[in-house]
Amino acid sequence: MVSNLLNTFRRLAGGMLVMLLTAGYAYGQDVQVTDARVSLLPGEQPGAGYFQLYNAGDEAVVLVGAESDAFESVELHVSSNQDGMAHMQAVEQVEIAPGERFAFAPKGHHLMLIGREKALKVGDEVDVQLEFADDQRLSVTFDVVSPVSL
Amino acid sequence: MYKGLLVTLASLWLAGCVDTNWRTAETHEIMPPLDFSLVDEDGQAVEAEDYAGKVTLVYFGYTFCPDVCPITLARLAGTLNRLDDDVRDAIQVLFITVDPARDTPEVVKRYTGAFGDEFTGITGERAEIDALTNRMRVTYEYETPNKRGDYIVNHTSAVFAFDREGEARFLIRDSHPITDAVADINQLVTES
Numbered sequence: 001m002v003s004n005l006l007n008t009f010r011r012l013a014g015g016m017l018v019m020l021l022t023a024g025y026a027y028g029q030d031v032q033v034t035d036a037r038v039s040l041l042p043g044e045q046p047g048a049g050y051f052q053l054y055n056a057g058d059e060a061v062v063l064v065g066a067e068s069d070a071f072e073s074v075e076l077h078v079s080s081n082q083d084g085m086a087h088m089q090a091v092e093q094v095e096i097a098p099g100e101r102f103a104f105a106p107k108g109h110h111l112m113l114i115g116r117e118k119a120l121k122v123g124d125e126v127d128v129q130l131e132f133a134d135d136q137r138l139s140v141t142f143d144v145v146s147p148v149s150l
Numbered sequence: 151m152y153k154g155l156l157v158t159l160a161s162l163w164l165a166g167c168v169d170t171n172w173r174t175a176e177t178h179e180i181m182p183p184l185d186f187s188l189v190d191e192d193g194q195a196v197e198a199e200d201y202a203g204k205v206t207l208v209y210f211g212y213t214f215c216p217d218v219c220p221i222t223l224a225r226l227a228g229t230l231n232r233l234d235d236d237v238r239d240a241i242q243v244l245f246i247t248v249d250p251a252r253d254t255p256e257v258v259k260r261y262t263g264a265f266g267d268e269f270t271g272i273t274g275e276r277a278e279i280d281a282l283t284n285r286m287r288v289t290y291e292y293e294t295p296n297k298r299g300d301y302i303v304n305h306t307s308a309v310f311a312f313d314r315e316g317e318a319r320f321l322i323r324d325s326h327p328i329t330d331a332v333a334d335i336n337q338l339v340t341e342s
Contacts, residue, residue, distance in 0.1 A: 041213075041220060043260045048216040073298070079217045081324055085289065086218040086307035106221040107324070113216070114300065147220035148227055148265060 030057030031132070036142040038113060038126050039106075039150060047120075049074070049111030049128060049142060050104050050150070055096040062133035063094045070126045072115030079107050093133070106150055122146050170337060172320040173330035177310065181318035184208070186282040188246070188274030191259035196272070198316055204242045205339050206312040207322075210288060212249035212303045213261045220264075225328065226309060227265045232332045233339075238268065240314075240339045246272045248279060248290040248305050286310070286318075311335065314342050 036051040055061050066074040076091040094109065096102045104110050111128070120126065124144040129137050184198040184206060207226065211219035223245065230238050245262050247253035250273045253261075258271025283290060290305040309322040311334070319338055322331045 039216070039220060041261055041264045043213075043257065045213045045257075045261065046216040048220070077217070081307055084306055084308060084323065085304050086215075087304045088215070088217065088302050107218055110217050114298075146264060147224040150221065150224060 030055060031061055031130075031136075031138055032056055033130065033138065033140045036128075036140050037145045037150070038111075038120075038128075038142045039147045040120055040122070040144055041147065044116060046115075047071075047113040047144075048106075048147075049113055050106065051140065051142070053096055053102045053104070055098055055100055055102075058098050060095050060097050061136075063096070063130060064092070064133055065131040066111055066128055067131065068113065068126060068128040070117050070120065071113040072117065073113075074128065075112045075114070076109070077112040078109045081107070120144050122149075170319075170341070172334045172337075174311075174320045174322045174326045174334050177318040177321050181287070181310070182285055183318060184312045184316040185285060186246075186272075186274075187278050188272050188282070189255060191255045191262065191271035191273075193255040201242060201244065202316055203314055204240050205314060205335065206316070207241065207243045207335075208246060208310040208312065209243065210246050210248050210283065210290065210305050212247050212305065213253050213257055214249065214300065215303070218307065222307065222309070222324070223262070223265045223269065227269070229328050229331045229335065230266065230268060232328070233336060237336060237339045241268055241335065243269045244272050245269060246279070246282070248283070249292075249303050250274060250276055250279060311338060313338060 032054040034052045036049070038047045038049050040047040053063070063076065065076065068074050076094065077088055078091050079086065079088045091109065094102060122144055126142045126144060128140050128142055130140055131137055186198050188196055190196045209222060209226070211222070226243060230241060245258060247258055253273050255271070255273055258273050262269035262271040288306040290303055293302040293304065295301040307324055310318065311320050311322065313319050320334055
């Protein structure tokens with residue numbers, strides 16, 4: 001009886017552990033980020049983060065923000081060209097449907113990384129946490145590059 | 151009817167005579183010569199005449215711009231890299247800030263230095279910058295600052311080309327292929 005209870009508990013605990021692992025792992029698997037680069041110039045000017053995001057899961061994912069220890073603030077922005085004028089504005093969120101790719105790319109959506117906490121140079125790496133709806137987070141390593149290389 | 155056709159052909163021919171048939175967009179008829187009194191990246195007072203003798207490419211931007219400005223300047227650097235050395239030596243690029251409060255000579259110097267020796271940062275009094283943009287009929291506008299005091303400036307996205315005498319000749323838009331920009335810059339440098 002006691003041993004049965006113990007077995008049940010073990011199975012339950014094991015099952016829960018598997019579920020927990022799967023939840024974290026599945027999210028990392030479902031949201032795939034590639035080609036992550038931060039374009040920076042010498043000095044204190046803000047940088048731009050570019051990457052490809054692929055939603056390999058069955059449900060839409062919603063990117064709602066980002067943060068990094070290397071910067072005071074990271075914002076989602078979009079550039080656009082309207083009648084010959086270059087505009088830039090903050091974006092609240094970006095939704096990526098299942099099976100869809102979304103490009104954060106020059107002159108389009110990008111991360112705006114403001115206020116360097118430490119000196120950065122081309123060739124360095126910067127960790128950025130992408131924040132999704134439902135408090136999901138994904139840590140992504142960005143390569144620091146010069147805009148001239150893009 | 152033939153007369154009408156003749157007039158049309160004659161006016162087309164005349165229009166063709168006004169300026170070279172650029173692959174990018176012609177500006178000679180719609181823009182005045184380059185004229186300004188500003189401050190260069192070394193803090194020296196400069197006039198447009200100081201830049202005569204070379205073909206001048208002008209871009210209006212601001213350094214707090216992380217995406218469009220560096221990408222446009224990088225694309226321009228890539229365009230210049232496709233030119234022969236002697237052609238490139240006859241070209242200068244002026245990055246004229248529309249945000250002089252943040253863009254001091256030191257800041258624009260460091261910013262343009264990343265793109266190559268042809269690039270020079272220009273700043274100055276806001277009133278003088280306005281005088282220039284008004285003459286060229288290009289616009290820019292400041293957005294409301296956020297709580298950190300950061301603000302975005304929306305600005306014209308074209309690159310304006312002036313000949314060695316400072317006459318407006320053509321402008322390069324984002325949508326123009328690099329090969330068209332290369333061809334026109336080449337022609338502008340070699341015509342004189």
